[in-house]
């Protein structure tokens with residue numbers, strides 16, 4: 001028995017035609033966490049999720065969901081996970097109430113144990129219970145997808161790009177719901193293109209690029225991997241527009257003129273610090289009248305790790 005919610009070993013997928021969408025990925029997703037699976041478009045995230053969902057057959061490797069091997073115990077594995085796919089899929093002629101009831105029936109949830117209205121309330125669709133699904137807005141449909149994934153009360157909820165096309169307020173509501181589920185013990189796995197969202201929500205983040213796992217760390221540690229920091233200074237006199245005449249110093253990585261009297265200086269945090277950068281600006285004959293620093297974020301690390309090799 002393992003303590004992982006999902007355990008993947010050497011997972012590989014080569015599609016017909018030869019595209020290697022996943023290449024020997026090994027990954028352990030701890031129980032109880034909110035886990036982010038990030039990667040550029042086409043990195044292989046949906047392929048991985050679709051293998052777990054039983055929608056795509058793997059070429060090699062193994063996967064266990066809540067301890068159940070997807071080949072040996074496909075039914076238990078499937079019952080342990082709820083998946084919200086990227087595409088919105090349901091019959092437009094069913095109402096949200098019927099959609100959830102049908103799904104519960106599909107999973108064999110006895111009538112007495114169904115939580116249809118509770119789920120509709122949780123995703124703020126109570127008043128749409130009897131409307132046709134085709135009359136729902138995009139955001140409502142997405143929330144209905146989340147409720148649909150939870151009808152069998154799985155211990156793991158996987159959300160593949162759940163907030164694409166959902167406005168900020170609804171995104172916030174969706175995350176409140178997801179956080180609430182997590183607090184009740186549900187392990188959450190999510191892929192998102194909104195790195196800020198991942199940074200804010202996820203305990204741990206894995207990054208896939210070209211089908212390979214290139215990072216898997218607690219979010220804080222990952223963000224701390226950013227090497228570059230930026231300090232913005234306002235100086236006491238106009239800075240020459242000519243690029244060659246911008247002040248330069250060995251401890252600066254890059255200097256940009258961002259205003260008449262403003263410079264943005266990028267430095268490598270392992271080689272120097274903000275104090276030395278400011279001293280260097282002073283030594284170059286500028287008096288500093290204002291300073292702001294910018295902390296690196298997940299986006300910096302993500303772009304750095306997934307940048308094409310030069």
Ligand SMILES: Nc1ncnc2c1ncn2[C@@H]1O[C@H](COP(=O)(O)OP(=O)(O)OP(=O)(O)O)[C@@H](O)[C@H]1O
Pocket residue numbers: 015016017019020021039040041042043044045046047048
């Ligand atoms: N059915 C398929 N047949 C052939 N190639 C496929 C198939 N599905 C996906 N691919 C290819 O496999 C690679 C990985 O795709 P996948 O959809 O898993 O990426 P992703 O990380 O989910 O991207 P996105 O964020 O854009 O959804 C891509 O190059 C894609 O074109």
